[in-house]
Amino acid sequence: MNLQDIKNRFSIIGNCNELNYALQTAVKVAQTDLTVLITGESGTGKEVFSQIIHQLSSRRHHPFIAINCGAIPEGTIDSELFGHEKGSFTGANESRKGYFETVDKGTIFLDEIAEMPMGTQARLLRLLQNGEFIRVGSSKIQKADVRVVAATNVNLLDSLGQNKFREDLYYRLNTVPIKVPPLRERGEDILLLFRKFSYDFQEKNKVPLKSLTQDANNLLLNYRWPGNVRQLKSVAEQVNLMVESQYITAEDLSLFLPEIHTNLAQIPNNQRNSDFNMYSNEVLFKILFDLKQDMHELKSAFIELLKRQSNSDSRAISSYHSDQDLNVQNHITTNSHEFATSIIAPISTLDPNLKQLEDEFQETNLNLSDIEKIYILKALERNKGKRKYAAEDLGISERTLYRKIIEYNIDSK
Numbered sequence: 001m002n003l004q005d006i007k008n009r010f011s012i013i014g015n016c017n018e019l020n021y022a023l024q025t026a027v028k029v030a031q032t033d034l035t036v037l038i039t040g041e042s043g044t045g046k047e048v049f050s051q052i053i054h055q056l057s058s059r060r061h062h063p064f065i066a067i068n069c070g071a072i073p074e075g076t077i078d079s080e081l082f083g084h085e086k087g088s089f090t091g092a093n094e095s096r097k098g099y100f101e102t103v104d105k106g107t108i109f110l111d112e113i114a115e116m117p118m119g120t121q122a123r124l125l126r127l128l129q130n131g132e133f134i135r136v137g138s139s140k141i142q143k144a145d146v147r148v149v150a151a152t153n154v155n156l157l158d159s160l161g162q163n164k165f166r167e168d169l170y171y172r173l174n175t176v177p178i179k180v181p182p183l184r185e186r187g188e189d190i191l192l193l194f195r196k197f198s199y200d201f202q203e204k205n206k207v208p209l210k211s212l213t214q215d216a217n218n219l220l221l222n223y224r225w226p227g228n229v230r231q232l233k234s235v236a237e238q239v240n241l242m243v244e245s246q247y248i249t250a251e252d253l254s255l256f257l258p259e260i261h262t263n264l265a266q267i268p269n270n271q272r273n274s275d276f277n278m279y280s281n282e283v284l285f286k287i288l289f290d291l292k293q294d295m296h297e298l299k300s301a302f303i304e305l306l307k308r309q310s311n312s313d314s315r316a317i318s319s320y321h322s323d324q325d326l327n328v329q330n331h332i333t334t335n336s337h338e339f340a341t342s343i344i345a346p347i348s349t350l351d352p353n354l355k356q357l358e359d360e361f362q363e364t365n366l367n368l369s370d371i372e373k374i375y376i377l378k379a380l381e382r383n384k385g386k387r388k389y390a391a392e393d394l395g396i397s398e399r400t401l402y403r404k405i406i407e408y409n410i411d412s413k
Helices: 003-009 017-030 046-055 077-082 118-130 156-161 167-173 189-205 214-222 228-242 250-254 269-276 281-311 315-348 353-363 368-382 387-394 398-407
Strands: 036-039 064-068 107-111 132-134 141-143 147-152 176-179
Touching: 003 017, 017 046, 017 176, 036 046, 046 064, 046 107, 046 147, 077 118, 118 132, 118 147, 118 167, 156 167, 189 214, 189 228, 214 250, 228 250, 368 387, 368 398, 387 398
Parallel strands: 036 147, 036 176, 064 107, 107 147
Antiparallel strands: 132 141
16 A cells, blocks of 8 residues: 555645655554654644554554543543452442453554653553553453554653653653654645645535635745644634635635734743744745835835926926935935834844844845845854754744745855
């Protein structure tokens, strides 16, 4: 079964390299009994990978169960997973099998494994190492043949340092790691997913299918999608239901996205650097570009008006107006430059790397492309030509950075 067959079978949309690699890893490890740790942000589809691993394994004819460790109270999670004996605690009116006992020879998916209490982690480690467990309130050792696939949306190495997760359990679970990429790093997959969700919603609810304008496509590609695929699906359904026009614009989409134009001046200084990466520097460059274009058009229109008036007057008056044209042009140029500088100045206080950009803009009459190229060159220089880290530094995707490098003919080697 090739990769496309896997995608079709499990309704997976996308072609980005990171997604394909994760799928290839899942297919390979499915043929073994190794434990797997799936990492990725909330909403990226980690449970789908656990289904792939189970369905392509020799255990596919046995039970599969998904457990959210964070949704089970700490006082009852041992009983839920390993079972209990009658009278072992208040309310235990009869003996009960746990999930590991009922899923024998099958697969159990432990989502949000980082939320599992330390005591339960010790019980799980024993089961993974020896296939043994003991019910709550019992002293009898029992056996269970269960394949464990775990998942988390947090960095477990950080949890190790905070003594919230057992180191031995981490290395036992992390036999084969699978990283599911966040939606914002999947490029054109975002548009494919949006169309798929829109089509599914239209088919189910019999509403007219709508199309995205180019500015809407750009917004989808540049938005950070903190809720990942789950959030994109929700937005696609809301937009297709609420927007009456056949064409969905960026303005329509923005009504269904969390506010991204936060007043940065109100953000505490100690949070600014971490929060600033949420805002694409491309947006800042676009603001400057639009501002400069507007001022240039206003200047040209105003000067043209003065020239038309001067042509109907005497040469002396025309000469006078020519001098005035020059004064007006200089005045507008100066003020547009000051206005643009006033926009950059507050932004540069958020990130020290933008301070040099501000100085260079004030000292020269650079256009948008010059400014953007300078900033990209600085980021590449700081990160010794490493595009991945330069993109993170700039707050844009590696795909966008690569496109800009080609556009500006930058030697990044």
